[in-house]
Amino acid sequence: MGSPNSSRGLSNPQLLAWIVGLVAVALLPFLVRNYVVFQFTLVWVYAIAVLGLNILTGYNGQISLGHGAFYAVGAYTAAILMDIGAMPYWLTLPVAAVICFAVGYLMGFPALRLEGHYLALATFALAVAMPQLLKWKVIEDWTGGVQGIVLMKPEPLFTFTLFGQKFNDDRWLYFMCLIVMLLMFWLARNLLRGRVGRALIAIRDHPTAAAAMGINLPVFKSLTFGVSAAYTGVAGALGAIVVAFVAPDSFHALLSITFLVGCVVGGLASIHGAIFGALFIQFIPNIADQISRSAPWAVYGIFLIVFMYIMPFGFAGLLHKLSYRWKTRHVGR
Amino acid sequence: MSRLLEVRNLDASYGSTKVLFDIAFGLEEGGITAILGANGAGKTTTLRALCQICRTSGSIQLGGKELVGMATEDVVRLGVAHVPDGRGTFTGVSVEENLRLGAYARRDKRGVAEDIERMYERFPRLRERRNQQAGTLSGGEQQMLAISRALMLRPRLLLLDEPSFGLAPLIVAEIFEIMRRINTEDKVSMLLVEQNASLALDLADNAYLLETGKVVVSGTSEQIKNDETVRKAYLGF
Amino acid sequence: MEAFIQQLVAGLATGGIYAALALALVMIYQSTHLINFAQGEMAMFSTYIGWQLLQYGLSYWTAFLLAILISFIGGMVIQRTILRPVERAPILTNVIVFIGLLVIFNSVAGWIWEHTVKAFPSPFPSDAWYATSYFSAHNIGSVAVTLLMLLALFAFFRLTPMGLAMRAAAQNPDSARLVGIRVSWMLALGWGLAAAIGAVAGMMIAPVVFLDPNMMAGILLYGFAAALLGGIDNPLGAVVGGFIVGVVENLLGAYVIGTELKLTVALVLIVGILMVKPAGLFGKHLVTRV
Numbered sequence: 001m002g003s004p005n006s007s008r009g010l011s012n013p014q015l016l017a018w019i020v021g022l023v024a025v026a027l028l029p030f031l032v033r034n035y036v037v038f039q040f041t042l043v044w045v046y047a048i049a050v051l052g053l054n055i056l057t058g059y060n061g062q063i064s065l066g067h068g069a070f071y072a073v074g075a076y077t078a079a080i081l082m083d084i085g086a087m088p089y090w091l092t093l094p095v096a097a098v099i100c101f102a103v104g105y106l107m108g109f110p111a112l113r114l115e116g117h118y119l120a121l122a123t124f125a126l127a128v129a130m131p132q133l134l135k136w137k138v139i140e141d142w143t144g145g146v147q148g149i150v151l152m153k154p155e156p157l158f159t160f161t162l163f164g165q166k167f168n169d170d171r172w173l174y175f176m177c178l179i180v181m182l183l184m185f186w187l188a189r190n191l192l193r194g195r196v197g198r199a200l201i202a203i204r205d206h207p208t209a210a211a212a213m214g215i216n217l218p219v220f221k222s223l224t225f226g227v228s229a230a231y232t233g234v235a236g237a238l239g240a241i242v243v244a245f246v247a248p249d250s251f252h253a254l255l256s257i258t259f260l261v262g263c264v265v266g267g268l269a270s271i272h273g274a275i276f277g278a279l280f281i282q283f284i285p286n287i288a289d290q291i292s293r294s295a296p297w298a299v300y301g302i303f304l305i306v307f308m309y310i311m312p313f314g315f316a317g318l319l320h321k322l323s324y325r326w327k328t329r330h331v332g333r
Numbered sequence: 334m335s336r337l338l339e340v341r342n343l344d345a346s347y348g349s350t351k352v353l354f355d356i357a358f359g360l361e362e363g364g365i366t367a368i369l370g371a372n373g374a375g376k377t378t379t380l381r382a383l384c385q386i387c388r389t390s391g392s393i394q395l396g397g398k399e400l401v402g403m404a405t406e407d408v409v410r411l412g413v414a415h416v417p418d419g420r421g422t423f424t425g426v427s428v429e430e431n432l433r434l435g436a437y438a439r440r441d442k443r444g445v446a447e448d449i450e451r452m453y454e455r456f457p458r459l460r461e462r463r464n465q466q467a468g469t470l471s472g473g474e475q476q477m478l479a480i481s482r483a484l485m486l487r488p489r490l491l492l493l494d495e496p497s498f499g500l501a502p503l504i505v506a507e508i509f510e511i512m513r514r515i516n517t518e519d520k521v522s523m524l525l526v527e528q529n530a531s532l533a534l535d536l537a538d539n540a541y542l543l544e545t546g547k548v549v550v551s552g553t554s555e556q557i558k559n560d561e562t563v564r565k566a567y568l569g570f
Numbered sequence: 571m572e573a574f575i576q577q578l579v580a581g582l583a584t585g586g587i588y589a590a591l592a593l594a595l596v597m598i599y600q601s602t603h604l605i606n607f608a609q610g611e612m613a614m615f616s617t618y619i620g621w622q623l624l625q626y627g628l629s630y631w632t633a634f635l636l637a638i639l640i641s642f643i644g645g646m647v648i649q650r651t652i653l654r655p656v657e658r659a660p661i662l663t664n665v666i667v668f669i670g671l672l673v674i675f676n677s678v679a680g681w682i683w684e685h686t687v688k689a690f691p692s693p694f695p696s697d698a699w700y701a702t703s704y705f706s707a708h709n710i711g712s713v714a715v716t717l718l719m720l721l722a723l724f725a726f727f728r729l730t731p732m733g734l735a736m737r738a739a740a741q742n743p744d745s746a747r748l749v750g751i752r753v754s755w756m757l758a759l760g761w762g763l764a765a766a767i768g769a770v771a772g773m774m775i776a777p778v779v780f781l782d783p784n785m786m787a788g789i790l791l792y793g794f795a796a797a798l799l800g801g802i803d804n805p806l807g808a809v810v811g812g813f814i815v816g817v818v819e820n821l822l823g824a825y826v827i828g829t830e831l832k833l834t835v836a837l838v839l840i841v842g843i844l845m846v847k848p849a850g851l852f853g854k855h856l857v858t859r860v
Binding site: 057110113115120263268294296298302307308312 | 670
């Protein structure tokens with residue numbers, strides 16, 4: 001379930017699927033209106049955030065209920081740099097990555113002492129603390145306090161028209177986020193495929209054996225925390241740019257839970273699962289809202305439970321099971 | 334002596350993978366039967382099938398009662414005690430609590446208290462550690478605890494999965510001697526799965542040899558020990 | 571000094587609340603090895619059921635006991651129907667199901683009973699003989715109830731065969747089956763008991779914070795922290811943890827940091843304590859041999 005893909009290169013059906021997928025994704029923004037483009041842009045952003053969490057929780061087994069905090073740090077880093085530092089928006093991404101990596105790495109050390117539920121509580125404490133910290137009077141001049149910071153939406157570098165739709169700022173951001181997402185997914189894939197990925201999984205499944213084999217547990221676990229935080233921080237920065245606004249109450253504790261939901265629904269220890277998880281957390285609440293005006297969250301809860309019945313190992317797990325069944329359909333009984 | 338256990342046409346599978354194919358064997362009341370074979374032959378699966386832990390089809394008759402289709406907890410209540418491979422100790426509770434758990438299905442409090450005393454007499458090392466967390470015991474001590482726990486049920490049939498596994502030869506000899514005494518003194522019938530064939534054949538009356546899920550040889554221990562071809566081909570001695 | 575004692579006392583009073591919820595969490599953990607994130611919302615829902623029974627005209631103690639019974643049965647039913655399909659699934663899958671339950675209970679409560687705040691009576695009259703100037707009758711009464719539940723739980727787990735069986739079933743379900751324990755029913759019983767404890771906790775809390783669908787959200791977090799602080803497998807630890815958390819929260823709010831950041835600082839303190847004692851103050855660090 002959670003092991004790096006050992007096959008090298010893509011088979012023909014997989015290549016075809018990739019090409020079809022990319023074309024569809026490229027054409028999509030020109031076939032729908034601005035608001036839907038915006039929603040899908042957020043899907044790319046959340047996918048990066050969920051992947052970040054997955055690196056820590058899915059591959060390395062360290063449960064985090066606090067990734068909303070890293071998302072917030074990334075978002076505020078970008079916002080402050082753009083607002084006060086007048087930095088170009090695209091430059092804020094690597095800066096957010098570095099800062100969040102440092103914060104995550106530091107968080108990794110206390111995390112070493114805590115297991116399972118205890119780590120969950122500690123990280124959740126971080127998530128709960130974030131909105132309060134962001135409202136703190138002492139740093140108000142930077143963070144904008146309760147009001148937050150309003151940002152300018154980036155302009156596209158060029159423009160054209162396709163299918164009657166103009167290539168405007170929403171569509172520009174869509175492609176930017178898409179490209180950043182693909183880049184970060186590619187990076188993660190290379191990172192997790194080889195020795196690093198195996199080391200992470202070894203630490204998750206049998207820490208004593210991993211240490212006995214020479215893997216430096218504290219360093220690895222803290223680095224993983226750092227990388228995981230960096231990913232979610234970049235997502236936060238992108239989110240700030242896309243929404244063009246940051247405020248403390250946007251980064252409530254529920255956000256961390258939402259990322260965890262996306263991670264599990266998409267599939268733990270799976271890279272492509274993150275996209276499905278992001279689709280889930282972006283669109284299912286809307287669908288639930290349409291099904292029931294009066295108790296939409298109840299419908300959302302039912303969706304969660306039903307999805308866990310159907311795919312207890314997430315969407316990636318389901319795909320894996322189906323593809324295994326298909327490949328072994330001729331194996332004798 | 335009547336047949337306590339009669340198994341016919343037994344298939345067993347884990348999920349969609351079939352592991353046992355049409356197995357048949359039996360056990361006399363008061364006897365000891367060994368199930369031998371290499372790794373992956375299906376020995377552990379046989380014991381699990383008896384306890385209905387995996388999917389089975391066919392017939393398992395214990396004293397005339399059909400076990401196939403029963404829940405594990407009900408099979409246990411019929412007097413089947415299973416010492417699983419890896420001991421299956423409740424590592425998070427004390428030694429004495431492990432013994433009490435072994436007697437969970439029983440109703441007679443006085444009998445349980447007496448039996449706990451008897452276990453301590455038989456295994457003095459357990460008495461020393463009675464309030465200690467079971468997970469801290471050594472391998473040999475855990476095996477003694479596991480056997481004691483199974484005996485607390487006052488079972489008709491004791492299933493033992495590789496009792497010699499991972500233990501020093503001296504401890505193994507001690508444990509096998511105790512198993513012989515349990516059989517002769519308490520009249521407990523035993524089904525023993527072992528990789529150490531010579532040890533098993535010394536203890537058991539009869540033996541069945543499994544290979545990839547099928548019975549390939551069966552007979553009394555004497556017959557199998559004296560059959561050179563079987564010994565060389567399957568048992569390695 | 572007077573003010574300090576007031577704060578201390580207020581902290582102990584709220585601590586009693588956290589202790590009660592922490593007990594329910596420990597109960598579920600001892601029987602399933604999972605932390606039920608929906609515990610708070612279930613307790614809230616049970617309280618609403620109690621409220622509804624009171625509206626139908628039943629006396630307080632009748633409604634109280636009936637609400638507990640309904641919660642007990644409801645908890646068992648939830649385990650048998652909703653949780654059974656994911657019994658063998660990974661832990662995080664179960665966590666998502668708990669989150670689903672959480673939002674369902676919260677949403678349905680709001681839908682049935684609306685979000686207007688309601689009053690919930692206390693069975694301890696304010697002029698009772700045991701009321702003091704520091705502790706109100708309700709404070710003392712609810713702490714007494716919590717301690718009674720603690721005693722009952724302790725006796726159950728440590729002294730009864732069924733309590734032992736439940737702990738065994740949680741630790742090692744396979745071996746538990748092999749000694750004849752009906753593991754599925756142990757899980758169901760654990761959930762039923764936890765739901766019942768939650769109902770009591772909710773009905774003790776509601777008179778203080780008033781009844782509304784979101785009343786348990788913050789309390790659950792403190793309850794969770796209290797349970798972990800005390801050691802997640804230890805009922806006594808849960809209660810002690812609850813009182814500590816209540817006092818710390820109150821003193822921090824009054825003297826150190828103000829109400830805005832007190833939640834943050836309280837949690838940071840708790841995490842700090844966990845760093846020193848990773849299994850909680852009273853938790854057993856289970857030794858595992860490889």
